[in-house]
Amino acid sequence: MSSHFLSLSRRIRKTHFTDRVIENGVKGFTVYNHMLLPTYFESVEDDYHHLKREVQIWDVSCERQVEIEGKDSFKLLKIITPRNLEKLAENKCLYVPLVNSKGFMINDPVIVKISNYKFWISIADSDVLLWIDGIVSSLNLDVKVTEPDISPLAIQGPKSELLASKLFGSKITNLKLFDIENFDFDGEKLLIAKSGYSKQGGYEIYVNGPKIAIKLWDALFEEGKEFNVRAGCPNLIERIEGGLLSYGNDMTIENTPYECGLGKFLQEKIPNQCISARVLNSDKIRNPKKIIKSISINYKEKIYCESVWKVVDEKNETVGQVTSGAFSPDFDKIVALGMINKDCANNENRLFTLINGKKYLTHIHEKPFI
Ligand code: THG
Numbered sequence: 510m511s512s513h514f515l516s517l518s519r520r521i522r523k524t525h526f527t528d529r530v531i532e533n534g535v536k537g538f539t540v541y542n543h544m545l546l547p548t549y550f551e552s553v554e555d556d557y558h559h560l561k562r563e564v565q566i567w568d569v570s571c572e573r574q575v576e577i578e579g580k581d582s583f584k585l586l587k588i589i590t591p592r593n594l595e596k597l598a599e600n601k602c603l604y605v606p607l608v609n610s611k612g613f614m615i616n617d618p619v620i621v622k623i624s625n626y627k628f629w630i631s632i633a634d635s636d637v638l639l640w641i642d643g644i645v646s647s648l649n650l651d652v653k654v655t656e657p658d659i660s661p662l663a664i665q666g667p668k669s670e671l672l673a674s675k676l677f678g679s680k681i682t683n684l685k686l687f688d689i690e691n692f693d694f695d696g697e698k699l700l701i702a703k704s705g706y707s708k709q710g711g712y713e714i715y716v717n718g719p720k721i722a723i724k725l726w727d728a729l730f731e732e733g734k735e736f737n738v739r740a741g742c743p744n745l746i747e748r749i750e751g752g753l754l755s756y757g758n759d760m761t762i763e764n765t766p767y768e769c770g771l772g773k774f775l776q777e778k779i780p781n782q783c784i785s786a787r788v789l790n791s792d793k794i795r796n797p798k799k800i801i802k803s804i805s806i807n808y809k810e811k812i813y814c815e816s817v818w819k820v821v822d823e824k825n826e827t828v829g830q831v832t833s834g835a836f837s838p839d840f841d842k843i844v845a846l847g848m849i850n851k852d853c854a855n856n857e858n859r860l861f862t863l864i865n866g867k868k869y870l871t872h873i874h875e876k877p878f879i
Pocket of ligand 1: 572603604617618619631632633634661704705706707713752753754
């Protein structure tokens with residue numbers, strides 16, 4: 510992974526955990542929602558093996574919460590997302606696409622229901638608060654929009670249940686995917702969800718404030734010693750294998766949710782109150798010409814896709830692009846995500862990816878690599 514030093518300033522926000530992350534040997538950062546996000550510790554590959562076997566603590570404070578509170582909060586949610594929100598019960602989170610009036614992706618957050626009149630929108634990397642604030646003021650909705658001091662800290666990996674139940678009690682193992690509940694820690698209440706940006710299982714703790722942040726970090730490392738706990742972060746290889754999309758990389762504001770393969774999350778007929786309804790209900794947009802797929806490339810050396818790689822057919826015609834890719838030690842080839850023309854996405858054609866001027870045989874997969 511190539512790296513250059515980031516010049517820090519107020520625009521690039523540190524988190525309540527950044528000092529601890531540095532003490533634990535972070536070797537790279539990226540910027541996400543104007544905030545530091547670690548990218549690797551030992552190496553991307555070493556972190557990957559460790560994540561798949563043990564347990565890691567991730568500073569994902571950059572998953573900022575856009576808090577909406579007020580009488581019209583739920584009404585607002587139904588305006589900004591075409592997903593059915595029935596499943597968003599109390600003590601539940603939900604993964605939803607946010608789509609603008611032209612039918613394009615604004616973000617793909619997790620929504621947390623705090624109460625009937627208060628929700629957190631746990632955002633990916635785009636300025637959702639500004640967009641929502643515009644909608645609220647133009648529609649004159651009774652909603653207050655803020656970014657509270659909440660810093661998600663993730664426990665991820667197959668031993669996350671062991672560590673979490675040691676610290677928060679065995680009741681935490683009853684949580685199902687996307688359940689969220691309060692747990693006691695050090696005389697305070699902590700909101701903890703069964704969720705996270707990996708397929709290895711785990712939890713996300715919504716940490717409120719700097720004091721509890723450090724106490725919690727230290728307790729997790731103390732109690733986690735016997736489980737070989739390490740500081741980690743979303744792992745490029747593991748999240749590609751799991752098919753977890755990255756906004757800004759695999760999709761942008763130029764893509765529709767159908768192109769992103771998120772059509773399965775949308776309602777059969779999107780109700781008119783949703784600002785994207787008119788466009789998203791049209792047949793044209795429901796049958797996109799291209800779609801995001803899991804991809805493998807016969808390439809056997811360590812490499813990361815740092816911009817985009819072109820995908821071509823036998824006639825050298827461009828049929829798509831790889832937007833995330835990395836050599837996977839477990840699959841012994843490059844695992845990737847990319848947008849491919851639908852008529853080529855069935856793998857009947859021989860496809861190639863262009864990497865540093867050379868062509869490598871490429872396969873399209875129906876499912877992620879897990
Ligand atoms: N957790 C929280 N906030 C987040 C993320 C997170 N905000 C930013 C970013 N990650 C948002 N993106 C995603 C992408 C995928 C998932 C969650 C957040 C995810 N997807 C599952 C999947 O695709 O298999 C499940 C989707 C479903 O079945 O509903 O978990 O990680 N707090």
